[in-house]
Amino acid sequence: MIPDETVEQVREAADIVQIIGDYVNLKKTGTDYRGPCPFHQGKNRNFSVTPRKKIYYCFVCHEGGDVFHFLQKKLGVQWPEAVKIVGEKSGIEVKEIDTRREGPDPREPLWEINATATAFFQRLLWDDKAAAPARDYLAKREISRETADRFSLGFAPIDRAMLRDHLTALGFDERRMVDSGLFVKPEEENSEIRPRFRGRLIIPIFDVLGRNVGFGGRVLDNGEPKYLNSPETAIFGKGKLLYGLNWAKNSIRKDERVLVVEGFFDVIRLMAAGVESVVAPMGTALTDAQAGILKKYTRNAYLLYDSDQAGLKATFRSGDELLSQGMTVSVVTLPDGEDPDSYVSSHGAKGLEDQLAKSIDVFERKIQILDRAGWLS
Ligand SMILES: [Zn+2]
Known part of the structure; x- marks a missing residue:
């Protein structure tokens, strides 16, 4: 085959x-x-x-x-x-x-351990007392149980041994735990492996074919970093993946456009609201590899980043990558203080579509910014 x-x-x-x-x-x-x-x-x-x-x-x-x-x-x-x-x-x-002869894909053991961990994290999110802050966080962002399940959201325990014990009982060895990026092996000799994600809300990341290749973890207190992703592994390269593409790809083709948003929750909230043709890079700006992937699905990209300094930087860097792929790039500027997530929750999919209709070409946006900064007067 x-x-x-x-x-x-x-x-x-x-x-x-x-x-x-x-x-x-x-x-x-x-x-x-x-x-x-x-x-x-x-x-x-x-x-x-x-x-x-x-x-x-x-x-x-x-x-x-x-x-x-x-x-x-x-x-x-x-x-x-x-x-x-x-x-x-x-x-x-x-x-x-x-x-029969070649056996399964050599990457299968890593997809398998990730999928097993995802099921474990998901169960904890809803059953574990310690996951209450994660459930509160979802409630605050108005993410229903149904939506959380659709995106396989979970909770990584604070306890250092739970996940390891669970995986060990299922026959996964330490080597695979470390290779998957779920665990870190400290440099000191004879020290125990420890879980990378602790006390975080877990967002499983899938490749375009829907295989569980990595994780994002959002902190639930004031800790840093706010988001922690899987490290680069044999199956996870964050500059080469787009969060949401496995769900969005057919809609992107059908709608003949892609919306590029900043974060996991922008994707989740937009999809939950029925806007399906949306993806997020897992850094702030798109890489050339990510732009190249998008070009295979559509020629039209809408950038929906925050309007702050960092957001504008990401907008123009992403815009340049998409332009160099020959794509048409529009910039959507939401009202002050709004991000795609908050906007769609207060104005619905229709409101967001209205904003898309008001989007402007990325070149125009650059000129607008220069003009407002007094460069053109
Ligand atoms: Zn014919």
Whole structure:
């Protein structure tokens, strides 16, 4: 079989216009490409290819699908063969793996321990007396149990032994606990491993395919840092992941836009309010890798950062990364003192959409800032 991840990679890398263009004489029409349909032998340009959605469709015979489906129909090949052909044309090597011989993905042990820890943290959040501050925090932010469960929110105990004992009882060894980033091995020899997250509200982080690759932990008192993330591991690289993308990806394609917000809770609150095409980088500004990922889903980005100094900096840095990917970047400026989370809770999804409609181009926003600072007068 071909691993799902490879299929996804090939799909992302494929230039559907170029590949179908080898068989159909396509001409650009607006954002689509049109040509005579090869399936009903049409003469008129009723066959359309939409690169942004990576699909084709014939308005006469209603034949449609993705690039793999096109080659299956056109060349009469089986699906794995179609994936290989597209891979070859897109510079991605497609290897079929023999699942019996090669065994599971070597990263599976880490996804597994993370998922096990998530279930443990989730149970504690609702059952443990010590998790009361975490429950209070969620209540204060108006995050319901249902929403918390949807995002698998949990609580990491203050106690140093609970998680380790739980994982040990399930057969996980110390090496895996440390490799997952859930535990830290102190440098001093013979010292015990200790949990990275203690007394924090836990936000599990998933990759685009929904695998539990890491965690964010929010402090519940005045401790520092306010947010602590998993360290870089074999499965977690925070500059290469976008929080929320596993849930948002289909909506981003459908809505033909992505909203970039600052934090975990902006994503959670917006999604809970029904605004699904939203992601958050796990630093303040987007990295070039993250911008590159977003470009595969849409060309339109809306930046919703705070209007303070740090927020503006992040806005312009993110904007530059997105622009260098050829994306259209708009900046949404919420009223003073509001962030996406608070705004959607007081004005609803409709109110937020109104703000998006009032957004301005990132260049305009720069000029506005310079003007207000007196640079242009
Ligand atoms: Zn047709």
